[in-house]
Amino acid sequence: MSTSLWRWLLSPLTSWRAWRLAQDSKGTVSFDVAWRRTRIDRHPDEMPYQQHGHLAADKEIEDPAAR
Structure with a gap:
């Protein structure tokens, strides 16, 4: 399943607010x-997880100088 589908199933209110945003x-x-x-606004204790997924993985970077 996709991440978006998991989010809708596990946290529909957060997903609804995010969709509106x-x-x-x-x-x-x-x-x-x-x-x-939206998740951080409602659950500030999850701040350490905010950057997870925003950074490109090593395999996704095409430019060797960018590594």
Whole structure:
């Protein structure tokens, strides 16, 4: 299952708020980013997990100078 589907199933209220935030941004904020922002607003104790997933994995970086 995709991450978005898991989020909708496990935390529907957070997902709904994130979806609204993503829609209101007119495409400038992805659902993933909106979900993390919304989650941190409601659950500040999860702040250490905010950056998880925002950093590219080594295999995703094409430019060796960027590593």
